[in-house]
Amino acid sequence: MLKTNAFDASASDSLSVEKRDMIERRRRLLGPAYQLFYKDPLHLVRGDGVWVFDAEGRHYLDVYNNVPSVGHCHPHVLEALTRQASELNTHTRYLHDNVLDFAEKLIGTMPSALSQVMFTCTGSEANDLALRIAEDYTGGTGVIVTDYSYHGMTKSIAALSASMGPYVKLDRDARAIPAPVHDPINPETVGKRFAADVRAAITDMRRHGIKPAALLIDTFFTSDGGFFDPPGFLQEAVDVIREAGGLYIADEVQPGYGRSGEHMWGFQRHGLVPDLVTLGKPMGNGHPMAATVVKPHILERFGSESSYFNTFAGNTVSAAVGLAVLEVIERENLLPSIQRAGKVIVDGIVELATRHPAIGSVRGVGLYASVDFVTPEGQPDPETALRVVNDLRDEGILIGASGPHSNVLKIRPPLVFTEVHSRLLVEGLEKVLSRH
The missing domain is CATH 3.40.640.10 (Type I PLP-dependent aspartate aminotransferase-like (Major domain))
Incomplete structure (x- = not known):
């Protein structure tokens, strides 16, 4: 679990000098036990509701973070x-x-x-x-x-x-x-x-x-x-x-x-x-x-x-x-909104599965959903899951993976997620799946 979507320092040549320096400083000060997400780690500086912003001002839809349960900086x-x-x-x-x-x-x-x-x-x-x-x-x-x-x-x-x-x-x-x-x-x-x-x-x-x-x-x-x-x-x-x-x-x-x-x-x-x-x-x-x-x-x-x-x-x-x-x-009577937003996610990804065989089982309740990625033989496919996680990051959507094979897309956004945000997620997922 701990190495799911972990940053690989040996593949950092493509990163900016500033980011490499920051990663090295972090390693030197915090030691080897700490880990970063993504092939290109994020430098986040601000949050607002379901959005987070990086040091360059780009915004990302947070579909992973259950810690700010009622949204960043409520x-x-x-x-x-x-x-x-x-x-x-x-x-x-x-x-x-x-x-x-x-x-x-x-x-x-x-x-x-x-x-x-x-x-x-x-x-x-x-x-x-x-x-x-x-x-x-x-x-x-x-x-x-x-x-x-x-x-x-x-x-x-x-x-x-x-x-x-x-x-x-x-x-x-x-x-x-x-x-x-x-x-x-x-x-x-x-x-x-x-x-x-x-x-x-x-x-x-x-x-x-x-x-x-x-x-x-x-x-x-x-x-x-x-x-x-x-x-x-x-x-x-x-x-x-x-x-x-x-x-x-x-x-x-x-x-x-x-x-x-x-x-x-x-x-x-x-x-x-x-x-x-x-x-x-x-x-x-x-x-x-x-x-x-x-x-x-x-x-x-x-x-x-x-x-x-x-x-x-x-x-x-x-x-x-x-x-x-x-x-x-x-x-804010969040529970009914949670059900509506979650239904859009699950229904949307179930429909995607009819056109993208890499998607296996889709399971969900409210604003927690799991999406299995599988090979043509039906076996767990962590490579596709990892690629999707990183491609979604490049599309401005933050998500994670879980499960013993790291092949399960883990969807658990802040509880203030709406149907509008759910559609953004489904559209982003369709975009990255359509590339391959």
Whole structure:
């Protein structure tokens, strides 16, 4: 996953001297672990809604970035941030209305059983905290994830992110299972297969003396390639982990905040109430915020015996920002718009597939869509996906790729995307596909 669409420094001769110097300075100061996108990396300087602008003044349609969930530099969010930053920025060990107002509004978007929230700064921290709580409550250490999952960068969570590659070893007590198989012809088999794989993982854990603690899944399986259908297919797998004494942790960093256009949270597509929910990137529209939401009885012992404090999480400025993001989603009534814009994307690309056989499966819900590129033999085609990603960049459209073979076009624009923007994407994709 980490090398998908990564810049290759050995092919930098065609870049300007200024850009090569900047890339070299970055390498020298930041070291080798950081990566850049695209064959010709972007030098971005400004954002506005669904658009970003580079140092030369060229604008790009952002079809990739779920972090500025309500659009780059949304004025309501900026106003909340600057107003609170000019008054007070401090931690949660003092009383303040902001964190309570934010917590109340956030919890109010979820099923009533999920009624307590603990704030963190990143989704990695949120998943790390959820794992600690799950292990404390269950007494287990076994965690089930999917084959190409990504849940974060802390030591414990990187070891549960199979997409990190073989250098980062999967946790000894974890088991990685196949992501759900997209099967529109036999949709009833999707959930049954996935539940069977969860059962097999639990059986293997017990054979090795490991007690199950949790099923940790990104509700839309975004890193695995994006799998959404049929609605409700996750229920049996969740029943299986609970029967084994484990908990269901819904990683909503990418599916959450209304991205489906149907509900506020991805797990609601499956009619589920998780035991813990982890949130991240979209919460602060670019401000570093995340959270773990939990059923109170699961948190009770951990919270009583192991006090929690995070210097920056839940601070007065972050809470003001988080509240403002929720207000934008509500006031601008974004969910119906998300559905309309997403339908234009999926319908448009399905039509393109009738004329461009390189397009295989097209899957989507709301403003998250996955487009498989395949060879004439039907095998994953990462070369075409990479070419399309870079050609779209040259056309002023920013997009990414995902999946274990890096052959899946990953479409997840800011939630303020409209049908007009969706048509621009489809037209751009048709243009680059028609060249070959």
